[in-house]
Amino acid sequence: MEPLSELVRSLGDEDYFKRQSAAWRLVEAGGEAIAPLLAALGGDPDPQVRFKAAWALGKIGDERGLEPLARALLEDEDPAVREWAASALEAIGDPRAVPPLSQSLATDPSREVRLRSSLALGAFGAVEAFEDLLREGDLEARRMAVVGVGRLRSAGSMELFAPLSGDADPELRRRVAWSLGEMGASDALPLLLPALKDDGPVVRMEAAKAVAKIGGADACRMAASLLEDPDPRVRLSAVTSLGEIGLAEALDRLVEVLFGEDDEEIRAWAAWSLGEIGDRRAIEPLQEACVKCPPKVREKALDSLEEVFGMGWAAGKNGGGGDP
Helix, strand or coil, rough: CHHHHHHHHCCCCCHHHHHHHHHHHHHHHHHHHHHHHHHHHHHHCCHHHHHHHHHHHHHCCHHHHHHHHHHHHHCCCCCHHHHHHHHHHHHCCCCHHHHHHHHHHHHHCCCCHHHHHHHHHCCCHHHHHHHHHHHHHHHHHHHHHHHHHHHHCCHHHHHHHHHHHHHHCCHHHHHHHHHHHHHHCCHHHHHHHHHHCCHHHHHHHHHHHHHHHHHHHHHHHHHHHCCCCCCHHHHHHHHHHHHHHCCCHHHHHHHHHHCCCCCCCHHHHHHHHHHHHCCCCHHHHHHHHHHHHCCHHHHHHHHHHHHHHCCCCCHHHHHHCCCC
């Protein structure tokens, strides 16, 4: 094999394929390559060599790389090196990486580096680190921590969301609604009430999607409360959420939308949701919609009749006549 020191120098070669070949050969060398890779990570003037060294150390997965990679994550001047150091720490899988990753998420000037550290913390299941950032982090850290908690489905962290629901930042409020939906727990529904009445339509849309993920009678009623929202995007989200929840409790409200004066697309998705609920009481209004409603609505109504209730084209077109 080519000397390891020469392979490390090749990590900075102008030829992409030569760089990649050198990196993989260093990975194949395993433990023997640790020392030259650490030397490159900590002292090579070329940031490309440093981030390739970080990548290779992650692939090798030796815990000897832990402290040097943590130092690179927090101190290297190049954001690409810091980003790959976070990735390598995740790959090594030693939980001692959690504190530097948490510090990186809290303080790094690069959003990309913060995001990579957040993903690594998620891989470690670092709920407590995310909770600390929810309490004390800046806006960007709190945004990412909310998503991290949601991905980990840490229902025990939900109490920290209550004060965030009134935050001045609409993107943070939207992410809170998304995260509560990811919990999939009925205990999250009361915490979604502020999002249903939020000034921002994007937040209300996310709240409608969140209650659909949780499901149940209370979620059904919460989604139905948005059917008269002033923003058509929110009304559309409410209509589709009622279909995803799938309770017959929503049937009458969806029929009202189907034959109402709302946008044609929203009425069409009401026909879809009536099919998703699957209650046979929806057959008659869907057949009527096939005759009386605009084209998009007729198309969705016919789809529901065919795909859910097994009724063919003629039954929908004529408002009956088939064996359901």
